[in-house]
Amino acid sequence: MSELIDVVLTVNGVPRPLSIPARRLLSDCLRHDLRLTGTHVGCEHGVCGACTVLVDGLPMRSCLLLAVSVEGNDITTVEGLAEPDGALSAVQQAFRDCHGLQCGFCTPGFLTTVTAGLRDNPDPDEQQARDMIGGNLCRCTGYQNIVRAVLRAAELAR
Amino acid sequence: MSTRWFGQPIPRVEDERLLRGAGAYLDDLGHDALAAAFVRSPHAHARITDVDVSAALDVEGLVAIYTYDDLPDRLAEPLPLLIPHPTLTHGRTPYALARDKVHHVGAPVAMVVAEDRYLAEDAAERIAVRYEPLPAVVGIAAARAAAHLVHEDVPGNLAARMTQSTGDVDAALAAAPHVLSLDLAIERSASTPLEGRGVLARWDAEARRMRIWSSTQTSTGVRAAVAAKLDLPLVDVDVITPDVGGGFGVKIMHPWPEEVLVPWAARLLARPVKFVEDRREHFVASAHERGQLHSVRVGFDDDGRLLGLDVRFWHDHGAFIPYGLIVPIITSTQLLGPYKPGAYRVTFDSLYTNTVIVTPYRGAGRPQGVFVMERVMDAIARELGLDRTTVRERNFIEPHEMPYDHGLVFQDGRPLIYDSGDFPASLAKLKQLVGWDDFEQARETARAEGRRIGIGLACYVEGTGVGPYEGGHVVIETSGKVKVATGLTSQGQGHQTVFAQIVADELGVPLDDVEVVTGDTRRFGYAVGTFASRAAVMSGSAIALAARAAKEKALRVAGDALEANPDDLEIVDGVVRVVGAPGAEISLGTVAVLSNPLRYAFDTAAQAATQFASGDPAKPPVPEDDEPGLEGRDYFSPMQSTFANGMHAVVVETDPDTAEVKILRYCVVHDCGTLINPRIVEGQIHGGVAQGVAGALYERMAYDDAGQLQNASFMDFLMPYASEVPSSVEIDHLETPSPMNPLGIKGAGEAGVIPGAAAIASAIEDAEGIVLTSMPISPSELWELRRSKETG
Numbered sequence: 027m028s029e030l031i032d033v034v035l036t037v038n039g040v041p042r043p044l045s046i047p048a049r050r051l052l053s054d055c056l057r058h059d060l061r062l063t064g065t066h067v068g069c070e071h072g073v074c075g076a077c078t079v080l081v082d083g084l085p086m087r088s089c090l091l092l093a094v095s096v097e098g099n100d101i102t103t104v105e106g107l108a109e110p111d112g113a114l115s116a117v118q119q120a121f122r123d124c125h126g127l128q129c130g131f132c133t134p135g136f137l138t139t140v141t142a143g144l145r146d147n148p149d150p151d152e153q154q155a156r157d158m159i160g161g162n163l164c165r166c167t168g169y170q171n172i173v174r175a176v177l178r179a180a181e182l183a184r
Numbered sequence: 185m186s187t188r189w190f191g192q193p194i195p196r197v198e199d200e201r202l203l204r205g206a207g208a209y210l211d212d213l214g215h216d217a218l219a220a221a222f223v224r225s226p227h228a229h230a231r232i233t234d235v236d237v238s239a240a241l242d243v244e245g246l247v248a249i250y251t252y253d254d255l256p257d258r259l260a261e262p263l264p265l266l267i268p269h270p271t272l273t274h275g276r277t278p279y280a281l282a283r284d285k286v287h288h289v290g291a292p293v294a295m296v297v298a299e300d301r302y303l304a305e306d307a308a309e310r311i312a313v314r315y316e317p318l319p320a321v322v323g324i325a326a327a328r329a330a331a332h333l334v335h336e337d338v339p340g341n342l343a344a345r346m347t348q349s350t351g352d353v354d355a356a357l358a359a360a361p362h363v364l365s366l367d368l369a370i371e372r373s374a375s376t377p378l379e380g381r382g383v384l385a386r387w388d389a390e391a392r393r394m395r396i397w398s399s400t401q402t403s404t405g406v407r408a409a410v411a412a413k414l415d416l417p418l419v420d421v422d423v424i425t426p427d428v429g430g431g432f433g434v435k436i437m438h439p440w441p442e443e444v445l446v447p448w449a450a451r452l453l454a455r456p457v458k459f460v461e462d463r464r465e466h467f468v469a470s471a472h473e474r475g476q477l478h479s480v481r482v483g484f485d486d487d488g489r490l491l492g493l494d495v496r497f498w499h500d501h502g503a504f505i506p507y508g509l510i511v512p513i514i515t516s517t518q519l520l521g522p523y524k525p526g527a528y529r530v531t532f533d534s535l536y537t538n539t540v541i542v543t544p545y546r547g548a549g550r551p552q553g554v555f556v557m558e559r560v561m562d563a564i565a566r567e568l569g570l571d572r573t574t575v576r577e578r579n580f581i582e583p584h585e586m587p588y589d590h591g592l593v594f595q596d597g598r599p600l601i602y603d604s605g606d607f608p609a610s611l612a613k614l615k616q617l618v619g620w621d622d623f624e625q626a627r628e629t630a631r632a633e634g635r636r637i638g639i640g641l642a643c644y645v646e647g648t649g650v651g652p653y654e655g656g657h658v659v660i661e662t663s664g665k666v667k668v669a670t671g672l673t674s675q676g677q678g679h680q681t682v683f684a685q686i687v688a689d690e691l692g693v694p695l696d697d698v699e700v701v702t703g704d705t706r707r708f709g710y711a712v713g714t715f716a717s718r719a720a721v722m723s724g725s726a727i728a729l730a731a732r733a734a735k736e737k738a739l740r741v742a743g744d745a746l747e748a749n750p751d752d753l754e755i756v757d758g759v760v761r762v763v764g765a766p767g768a769e770i771s772l773g774t775v776a777v778l779s780n781p782l783r784y785a786f787d788t789a790a791q792a793a794t795q796f797a798s799g800d801p802a803k804p805p806v807p808e809d810d811e812p813g814l815e816g817r818d819y820f821s822p823m824q825s826t827f828a829n830g831m832h833a834v835v836v837e838t839d840p841d842t843a844e845v846k847i848l849r850y851c852v853v854h855d856c857g858t859l860i861n862p863r864i865v866e867g868q869i870h871g872g873v874a875q876g877v878a879g880a881l882y883e884r885m886a887y888d889d890a891g892q893l894q895n896a897s898f899m900d901f902l903m904p905y906a907s908e909v910p911s912s913v914e915i916d917h918l919e920t921p922s923p924m925n926p927l928g929i930k931g932a933g934e935a936g937v938i939p940g941a942a943a944i945a946s947a948i949e950d951a952e953g954i955v956l957t958s959m960p961i962s963p964s965e966l967w968e969l970r971r972s973k974e975t976g
């Protein structure tokens with residue numbers, strides 16, 4: 027039943043060889059096999075967005091992907107968002123500046139989503155900022171400061 | 185002087201870690217642990233006739249399967265009833281694993297432990313439980329009718345009936361020139377933190393000690409419960425609260441069945457065991473709140489002043505009542521809001537149904553109470569043709585009437601006495617903020633464009649900072665760093681930041697030198713927990729007192745060393761110095777060294793200390809009235825709660841075709857006493873408002889008649905995304921300091937959610953000219969109301 031499959035996943039630029047069952051979700055693989063626990067799981071049915079990671083730069087829900095299916099892709103998790111010198115990225119810094127997080131459980135999914143979103147649209151207006159985070163759930167912040175953080179991140183990146 | 189941190193909207197010290205993905209939530213811990221999964225009841229009410237585990241036994245990686253019959257001693261008894269009450273005559277609590285019967289969908293029947301969660305679920309799937317279904321009691325009407333019983337030995341499905349009153353309501357209503365009757369309903373919703381429940385336990389067989397991590401709002405509560413259930417000395421149980429991904433009430437309930445079963449299994453198996461709830465489990469096996477029906481009679485005079493208020497309501501508490509009557513007691517008392525009710529009588533029935541249990545969810549009974557009272561205010565205004573704000577103004581408790589005694593008993597068993605608040609000033613601010621008096625113009629403009637808009641408001645008073653106590657511990661280390669601990673827990677409120685702000689000010693040390701730990705019983709053993717907007721009031725005050733004690737000692741020791749009177753000393757940036765004598769100074773780290781007669785020179789502070797003589801040669805090295813070290817510990821235990829208040833106004837637009845409701849403006853005036861960190865308080869309001877909007881327009885628990893929860897996923901339970909919340913929340917603060925605590929603060933955690941349903945109902949009514957009696961309201965329900973109005 028749990029025949030193991032050998033794969034090499036590229037996560038935050040580092041190749042990681044693994045032996046995992048075919049049914050292992052990417053979210054579980056990142057969290058429990060690779061111990062990159064920054065990616066969170068809020069629903070496991072693709073709705074909350076907490077598990078969002080970047081796959082070849084595109085935001086994807088790691089709870090809906092099998093780990094074995096992303097061999098050969100570039101995966102970026104929240105742990106890989108900081109600048110090469112270790113400083114917070116513009117998006118991370120903006121969330122801090124704007125109090126865009128409370129419990130922080132949803133935050134990694136927002137950070138990855140917004141990182142990709144600002145790459146597509148570096149200069150969003152308020153409505154576009156709201157749309158950018160429109161698929162992620164947060165129970166703490168009421169989204170007010172997250173929208174502000176998106177706008178602030180765009181400003182910081184300029 | 186150094187910066188004063190209290191009152192500053194500084195960024196949070198928690199954030200850096202969380203933003204890098206370096207938080208440590210429950211499921212981020214215990215990678216070596218076995219995983220637990222549960223077989224849960226698919227029936228709302230059934231007798232268990234057989235549990236057959238044989239097909240599960242050859243699942244690879246299976247370690248153990250437990251059913252009720254395996255539970256020893258006290259673990260086999262029903263779980264505790266946390267808060268008994270004399271009127272709770274028929275309190276029933278569940279077994280940790282179902283015994284003979286299940287009473288709601290999701291009830292735990294068997295626990296499976298395996299090498300990982302996938303394998304545990306494989307095994308759980310193969311366990312065959314045979315049920316003989318029984319009729320399910322779903323909803324308040326069925327519970328009251330009592331054609332079927334949830335518990336055979338509880339007649340009428342009635343756990344408790346409680347009445348409180350002041351004055352002669354019958355006489356007041358009989359004499360009142362106007363009397364109205366209203367029937368009002370609020371649906372179930374739930375806290376729904378983004379992280380579910382979870383618990384990890386490690387048994388140290390050599391030391392015979394249990395260490396538990398739980399995603400809880402009360403580590404001390406879990407600790408005491410586990411010690412009792414597993415027959416362990418309290419001192420041999422540690423409970424640590426890791427980062428918690430939101431709570432909003434549901435995690436104050438304890439012990440959950442899993443919280444006692446997982447440590448028990450860890451001890452039996454001598455291996456760490458972890459349970460992490462999934463989303464469906466959270467919907468069907470944790471807790472909900474809000475479901476209540478209310479029937480009100482109100483008498484008032486020609487000016488709209490209340491003469492008598494008679495409230496009867498029915499509270500659906502689900503299959504068991506482990507948390508007692510807190511929610512309906514809060515509704516009973518906080519319903520009164522900022523108003524003088526005249527004579528008042530309230531009676532509630534707390535009823536069993538075959539649904540998941542009810543425990544407090546942010547607001548805890550207040551949203552229902554405020555909905556009732558504010559509907560009453562709007563009904564009076566409509567009846568008399570008065571402005572809705574006028575009726576409210578006429579019924580307000582005036583500032584000169586504070587403290588105001590309602591003559592009732594509050595949730596904490598103490599008299600319901602408001603300590604402070606200026607309601608007319610709050611309302612004036614709100615009217616100004618939303619432009620209440622100019623709204624008719626806006627309405628006309630909109631109407632000319634074929635749009636319907638409406639305005640509404642709602643007022644509330646919230647008892648916050650309930651006792652009995654919290655404590656704080658402050659230790660200044662020889663490095664000069666200040667380590668602070670308090671026993672209550674954090675779920676994202678920024679306690680590490682605000683408590684550090686308090687301590688930095690009290691001690692005169694840099695903010696970066698202060699580190700705060702919450703919810704770790706190894707650091708602080710006595711605590712109640714985080715609920716009822718009590719953390720800042722209770723632990724904030726206790727920590728301030730503890731810091732003052734540490735400071736007093738620091739000044740005394742430094743006074744000795746500097747040969748100065750402590751009254752002439754000040755602490756600035758972590759250095760004690762003689763006021764007006766430059767150079768006469770000593771760092772707090774060095775003072776910490778001097779405070780301990782055992783002085784090995786491990787560090788530079790200790791070396792620096794050698795230049796100072798200290799201690800009285802006529803006394804022992806540690807005098808009788810002293811102790812070694814530079815620490816302060818104190819507790820805060822107020823006589824009663826402190827009462828915050830606020831008022832919300834909402835402008836909505838309703839779509840003439842689709843009946844969709846759009847919030848155009850959301851305004852908040854909020855008085856939570858003095859603000860430690862305005863940015864954090866505003867964040868709390870934002871989150872609360874979103875939950876208020878959710879409860880008004882989106883969220884409900886859709887049980888069918890068989891007791892199946894039809895929307896137990898984020899696909900079907902409409903938790904708001906960014907597109908569903910108001911695009912901005914306009915906030916104005918009023919700061920009426922509380923006289924009940926040393927910092928003048930009142931709680932802020934729940935405020936945002938409380939008046940949401942009431943204010944939005946008021947605004948929709950105003951837009952539509954339709955009377956609303958039940959919330960939440962969906963577009964199709966509003967559309968139906970329109971249709972029945974048109975057809976008369």
Ligand code: FES
Pocket residue numbers: 066067068069070071072073074075076077078087088089090
């Ligand atoms: S955990 Fe993947 S979307 Fe919620």
Ligand code: FES
Pocket residue numbers: 126127128129130131132133163164165166167378429430676
């Ligand atoms: S910060 Fe808690 S869920 Fe978003």
